[in-house]
Amino acid sequence: MKAVHFGAGNIGRGFIGETLAENDFEITFVDVNEKIIDALNERHGYTIQLADETQKKINVDNVSGINNGKDPEKVVAALKEADIVTTAIGPKILKFIAPLIAQGIQARKADSNKHKVDVIACENMIGGSQSLKKEVYSHLEPADKEYADQTIGFPNAAVDRIVPLQKHEDPLFVSVEPFKEWVVDESQMAAPELKLKKVHYAPDLEPFIERKLFSVNTGHATVAYTGKHKGYDNIGDAIADPEVLQQLKRVLKETGDLLIAKWKFERKDHEAYQKKIIGRFENKYLSDEIARVGRTPIRKLGYDERFIRPIREAKERDLSYKALLETVGMIYTFDEPKDDESQELQKLLKEESLNEVIRKTTGLKDEKLIKDIEASYKKAVETK
Numbered sequence: 431m432k433a434v435h436f437g438a439g440n441i442g443r444g445f446i447g448e449t450l451a452e453n454d455f456e457i458t459f460v461d462v463n464e465k466i467i468d469a470l471n472e473r474h475g476y477t478i479q480l481a482d483e484t485q486k487k488i489n490v491d492n493v494s495g496i497n498n499g500k501d502p503e504k505v506v507a508a509l510k511e512a513d514i515v516t517t518a519i520g521p522k523i524l525k526f527i528a529p530l531i532a533q534g535i536q537a538r539k540a541d542s543n544k545h546k547v548d549v550i551a552c553e554n555m556i557g558g559s560q561s562l563k564k565e566v567y568s569h570l571e572p573a574d575k576e577y578a579d580q581t582i583g584f585p586n587a588a589v590d591r592i593v594p595l596q597k598h599e600d601p602l603f604v605s606v607e608p609f610k611e612w613v614v615d616e617s618q619m620a621a622p623e624l625k626l627k628k629v630h631y632a633p634d635l636e637p638f639i640e641r642k643l644f645s646v647n648t649g650h651a652t653v654a655y656t657g658k659h660k661g662y663d664n665i666g667d668a669i670a671d672p673e674v675l676q677q678l679k680r681v682l683k684e685t686g687d688l689l690i691a692k693w694k695f696e697r698k699d700h701e702a703y704q705k706k707i708i709g710r711f712e713n714k715y716l717s718d719e720i721a722r723v724g725r726t727p728i729r730k731l732g733y734d735e736r737f738i739r740p741i742r743e744a745k746e747r748d749l750s751y752k753a754l755l756e757t758v759g760m761i762y763t764f765d766e767p768k769d770d771e772s773q774e775l776q777k778l779l780k781e782e783s784l785n786e787v788i789r790k791t792t793g794l795k796d797e798k799l800i801k802d803i804e805a806s807y808k809k810a811v812e813t814k
């Protein structure tokens with residue numbers, strides 16, 4: 431069976447590739463990074479290493495690569511033959527690969543291919559695959575859409591594994607944490623008979639993705655922004671600081687109370703889940719930069735993202751969101767030269783009123799919340 435995977439980066443090679451290979455797929459990675467694509471085509475395999483005391487190595491074989499910047503027609507040809515399509519490319523990049531996926535669908539239609547296939551976006555976002563579907567459909571004619579409605583699924587998914595930036599001589603080598611969880615919304619699949627082992631299929635993804643995004647991602651980002659505020663550059667150093675750890679625990683208490691109220695998780699199970707997450711962030715075998723975990727702060731400040739959505743929903747339910755607000759204040763002080771969005775945010779704060787920047791970045795219209803964030807930002811500036 432054949433898989434086409436967009437994004438041969440950290441999670442692409444370090445998690446999705448591993449899982450597809452374990453399920454006996456021949457994998458075609460699609461990426462614009464020439465060095466990675468050349469290495470995949472030279473060696474047709476790469477190694478993953480677990481970041482724990484075992485240092486276990488896992489080989490991923492039967493892989494090749496296509497540079498979509500240079501050879502888009504080869505990507506369309508691969509999509510024509512694919513049994514599954516996956517992405518781990520970044521939420522903002524999905525719209526750039528959508529035209530190619532649309533051409534792949536048109537090529538399958540031209541072949542009268544009735545074989546059903548799922549396109550699964552493995553990105554840290556709510557509704558990733560459905561959002562990709564919208565982009566893809568914007569490039570299709572009505573008859574193509576009808577064909578796609580019958581044969582192509584876009585099931586949302588949640589993927590969880592910490593894969594930091596990689597700095598090895600071998601450009602394909604990836605060091606990953608041992609923990610991994612990939613959940614797919616079964617109700618949105620076109621080909622539910624194709625189930626991957628080691629992937630969990632849920633009748634409703636929402637509780638899973640919210641639990642993951644508002645615990646792992648809100649929590650990790652809190653360590654990054656609080657750590658940066660205190661002058662750290664590395665997640666391990668930041669979380670070793672009792673004040674950063676305390677802020678993480680306060681934030682997780684707030685998102686936990688919301689998740690328990692909303693999805694009726696058992697408190698003791700959820701607390702065990704949170705404890706495990708903190709242990710994952712403290713993993714001494716991983717070296718993770720704050721610049722990576724805090725990357726693209728404007729995206730992370732979004733209306734449906736890991737901070738503003740739990741704040742909005744906690745407010746609606748009369749639950750506390752004090753610590754979340756404090757972290758949001760610190761996000762606006764995140765000045766990271768390696769991150770373009772952080773620089774854009776700092777520029778915005780110099781050129782426009784604070785009120786305007788908060789409205790623009792969060793999409794909020796709630797005056798009280800906007801005022802609260804203003805106060806929280808001012809406090810973060812004073813205490814930096």
Ligand SMILES: NC(=O)C1=CN([C@@H]2O[C@H](COP(=O)(O)OP(=O)(O)OC[C@H]3O[C@@H](n4cnc5c(N)ncnc54)[C@H](O)[C@@H]3O)[C@@H](O)[C@H]2O)C=CC1
Pocket residue numbers: 436437438439440441442460461462463498518519520521523526527552553554555589590591592593594
């Ligand atoms: N690294 C992690 O621990 C996790 C990441 N994710 C999600 O996975 C996605 C990817 O994250 P990472 O692997 O960390 O990033 P990454 O930067 O390592 O990988 C992204 C890859 O996409 C490629 N790319 C960028 N623009 C492209 C384009 N137009 N066409 C083809 N390829 C293009 C890049 O060259 C890169 O190889 C993100 O949405 C992230 O939220 C989800 C869970 C864990």
Ligand SMILES: O=P(O)(O)OC[C@H]1O[C@](O)(CO)[C@@H](O)[C@@H]1O
Pocket residue numbers: 554589590591592593646647648650651722723725726
């Ligand atoms: O990819 P994003 O959304 O920038 O966020 C990075 C996140 O990815 C992870 O590595 C895994 O979900 C988290 O540790 C981190 O919070």
